[in-house]
Amino acid sequence: MFMFLVGLFSANACPVYIHIEDNLGNPASGFTILVNNKPMGTSNNSGILELSLTDGNYTIEIVKNDLIKSRQTVSVACGQDNHFTFRLDSSNSESANLKEVTVQNKSVKKQIEESPFSVQVIDFKKQYDKAGDVGDFLNRASGVKIRTNGNIGSQVQVNLGGLQGKAVRIFKDGIPIELFGHGFSLGTIPVNMLDRVEIYKGVMPVYLASDALGGGVNLVTRTSNKDFAEVSYEVASFNTHRATANLYLQNKKNFYGGFNGSFNYSDNNYKVRVPIENVERDVKRFHDMTRSNYGEAFIGLKEKSWADDIRLTLIYSDFYKQIQNDAGMVSVYGKAFSKEQNYTGMINYRKKFFNDKLKVSFLTNYSHFNTKFIDTTRLRYNWLGETYNLKFQPGEIRTGNDQRMKFNFVSSRLNMEYELSDRNFLEFSELYYSQRRKGSDPLGAVSIVTGIDVLTVPATYRKDNMAFAWRSLFLDKKLESIVAAKYYHYNAEGYTTDKFGFAWQSSKEDSQFGYLGGLKWEQNNYLLKFSYEYATRLPDEYEIFGDARLVKENLDLNPEKSHNLNLSGQYSILKENSSLTFSANLFYRKVQDIIFLQLDIPFNRYINYENSTVKGFEFETNYAPVKWLNIGFNMTYQDLRRIESESRYAYLNDSRVPNIPFLFGNFWANTFFKNVFKNEDSLNFTWNANYTHRFFLVEIPKSQEPSLFGPVKDFQTSLIIPDDGRIGQFSNDVGVYYHFADKKTTVSAECRNVGDVRLYDNFNVQRPGRSFHLKLVYNFF
16 A cells, blocks of 8 residues: 555656856755745755756745855756756845745654654753652553663553553664663663653554564663763662763864763662551561662764774673562562673774765664672571571572573664655665673572583574565655665574483574555644554563573463554644643554463473553643643543453453553643742742553453442452542642752752652552652753
8 A cells, every 4th residue: 555655656756956056067965946936955966956846837946144146947847868057156136135034844753753653752951950760761651661660770661552571662763772781771771861861652663673572662861062070979769879970072073982881789678568468568678779870981983984983882781689578569588689780891882984975874883791699698688687597498488599691782773764755765774683691500590411500501592583674755855765674693502401301402483574665744833643553472592491480481482472553643743832622542562472471380481471562542642822831632542451461361362461550541741930049040930740541450350340430349458559438549749949040050959759659560569659859950061
């Protein structure tokens, strides 16, 4: 269908070349070309602009510095040579003042959001005074629910369109985020580290070439074209400390360098309500401390004949995390911890060729990880931090671990875009990823036959994803289409065992094809989009090989697959001092071969288990009645249902998939006041509220589900989150921010979870209560 539309709209158009020369015959670049009074672009370094026009007569005007340098009427006849040369004479007395030329450059944020994909962009340029991490801002986006197991450093999952976990891929500048270690993750990244976040819902763009099932999140780090230096420091409840440093310097020869770094520390000793001797009590967490460091230094060159930009980046990060409890908050741990160190080198190269028609971007990196998971104590703890019975075997978490692992990662990404005409583009992207792990664990899994510690045998995992697309513009660029094909391939080699303990070397290889299409129509205040993708997610190294402690390997896993559809629209009313925007998105997912962690004794294992469907919608509105006030809200409903083919589980067919919120939303109000105490200062106030409707802890047959807002029966209470009779969870955050008149210093204060309510994201793991945050940001220049 898309190919037919492309052919239909472009059948009567043909390429037209405008050549601009000075009076000596030299190419003249940077001149604006108007066709029938409409700006169509500027001449390149060769003095050429390529257009796509239909048969007919056109008035061509050459403009620079608001002056018409030349005007000429030309006749375009498709099938003939449509090359038109304009020779400019600086002494031409017929040059006239141009009354009005409007040239609009859309921001990167607006260009991405107006693509055919269902995408939302969070711009952080005006958010650097805010406390917390990136996850806090993602959680306020329409259609997004962040799931955490606690405070700083805890595991973070992104729920997007009903799918979550590994179905939603996370990237840093287009590279899988796992290559940067836990020191750079959604639970540890302060907002000062990023320029923006791109949230792709259901359909992934070609340039990421990812095997994401339900969409993805791309974290774009800060960049600049001018020198700057900034530091920030935040102190908060639970002995929490965060600091960032950002530096960028560039000389007149376009040689530049810089540094981005962050530090996080928290005791995470907030109170939780737990049963102690059959009585619920509020106690402090005592073994959940987190510490992380992340730093990247870079040097590069810009605007050279052989490179538009080439950059070398070196990264170091480390991460330390104590482990407090299990997912049910029943088992308590007092000694177990994990630790990680990461070293990464990265090269990024960008260049335009053939008069800027071909854009090439290449990035490659190498990462080395050293990790530890230590659980060797014979002590056992309760929630009061007391120990008892010293005669246990080593290990609080099952059978104990003294695990040391080394990981080597290699990744590269190639992106190319070729401009066939000003309305047709070809795009290609490839992502290569390779991982090798080797380690030891004297308390871990051992082959019964050979006695080999299975972690000492190297396990390798490689994947290669490619995408090829054709993007076209029609109807004066109001209509945009894209069609693409994707190819996924992976292979894995490692050690596998059966239930009797026999072990052998084995391997698995698989390939899949996918495809996508999108349409976007934009007219005045309206924006409509439709997109579809047959998506694939390949099983990753952890799901295939396990961890040799709690999760056993399974080399027979099949990729997850999904049909993803999105229909979205937006209507905006923009005035000089006010604005009103409505946006909505309908989505549908049909998922097959969901990879599921099967609980078993003594080991768990990932298997292909479930099929499901997701139907849902998102709605958001933003209203700024005056310059100093912005208010709005969003809401998301996602009906995630299980498709059961096995007769013994027929009673669970069409039941809600458990432990996933299905109704949630956000409310906000922001005020902006200038010249409060001095000229050029500013004072801002914010209020953010979040609501999450009650959701199910385990599968409940559809016939036994309580109505959406109806009462819960006694037997259902323990099966619902929260289990205390609330219909949902509602929390409020408030903040005040003062920007000094010198524009160098900002001080902010925030209170999170003002009402100190009990909040839950996953199972029965309680999140922090009320917390206070104080942050200072200082710009040196």
